Amino acid sequence: MTTTLVRAQVAHSVVDASFLAREVAERYSVKGPVTGLLLYRGMNDVYIIQTADTRYALRVWRKDYRDADEVSYELNFLDYLRQRGFPASTPIHARDGSLYFKLDAPEGERAVALYDWAEGTKFGNCLNVDTAHRMGALFAKMHLLGLEYAGPKHVFTTENAVRFQVTVPALLDFTYDRPDDRRDYEIISRTLPQRLQDIQGPDMPIGICHCDFHPSNIHVTEDGSMTFLDFDGLGEDYMMQDVQNFVWGNLFYGFSPSYGEAFEAGYDTVRPFSAQEKESKELFLLAKAFRLVAGMAHSSNSVGRGTLRFQGMDWLSDYIKSRARPLGLL
Incomplete structure (x- = not known):
């Protein structure tokens, strides 16, 4: 045969x-x-x-x-x-x-x-509050260089900020055995992009952002020198979203909130946050979590469920929904 x-x-x-x-x-x-x-x-x-x-x-x-x-x-x-x-x-x-x-x-x-x-080791392996503060200041400088690179005539948009909608169908398929999540994620997939578009304005600046900055995406040497890396998600986004990506990533890894707080404080010394940016922290923390789980689902056919090695679907579901409800997105 x-x-x-x-x-x-x-x-x-x-x-x-x-x-x-x-x-x-x-x-x-x-x-x-x-x-x-x-x-x-x-x-x-x-x-x-x-x-x-x-x-x-x-x-x-x-x-x-x-x-x-x-x-x-x-x-x-x-x-x-x-x-x-x-x-x-x-x-x-x-x-x-x-x-x-x-x-x-x-x-x-x-x-x-x-x-x-990139010499050195991941920040997550050498956690230090002073280092996080300096890191935040450098991150703000990167955002300002992004504005310089784009030029004064460039018009930034929210197109990339809501691009995660492409990955939502995969997320709904991914949660086939979690009917409550599937129902709620479908609702958030409609309400979150609209909210992110509605908050546009002069007090909510958009720029060229890393879009996936977390404690593993910077290396620190013994003398304190830093190297930022893994810019493969680079795109236009709210600058405060970019900051909260690090704050959320710090939480995702299970590190003390003090490092995220120091990062924010350092950033604020170079590009001070507006009142509206500060008021929108919870929205951006939610957006980061939802983007991650949707992106993870979209990529699972190629790389599996590797992202879940730090936090599981139950943790992510609780995090997303507990913030979506107070924000009126669920």
Whole structure:
């Protein structure tokens, strides 16, 4: 009996590290030999690239609902931050001047970029209130540089702030066995975007934001130097949303609220919060939680339920609903 093989549809492939090392050696001005090692596989895949004298990080973006060339938004902004001396892990220019290249993977085009290596350890591994305060001040500086980069004529919108609506259908499917969550999340998916659009105004500034800043997305060295990293969610958003993303991430990891409070205090010394921003903290904390669970659901076909290793669906459900009700969103 002859068995007919069916060609599988691939959601998320793993690119061979040696292949990527060869591509880097061919495309970039680096000293050989060049070796590669898969560091972790997640929302995007990250590799260690070691040359004769330098270590780099190489990111291979996951194929998702965005076009592969959208990475240019992040990379061009990071290149600007490098020029302005901001401490971020920034992309390396290839010999032809480009900041990224694309691979024809089984699931479709995937973008690839080589970055400076971020020295130190994650803030979550070296928690310190003074460090959090300095971090907040630097984060505010990044927001101001974003305004500078965009220019005075640029009109910021809430399009990216409500883009999570694309992931809601996956969330409703994800909660098939949780009928109460499915019902309530469907309601919030309508009311939350409208609220986020309604609060626009001069006292609720929008800018270029990291959009996923948390205690693992900054490295700190022993002498206190910092490097911001993982800007793959970069986009226009409320600046206060970006701040509350860190506050919420600190809670998600189970750390003391003092680090989030210090982060806010440091930020406020560089770009003072408006009264309306302060009044909207709970809204933005809710928005972060809802975005996360919806994004997690959308990505689960590629990366599984890995995000749940810190907090489970019960915790997330309680967090979201306990804030949605007082805000009149549920």
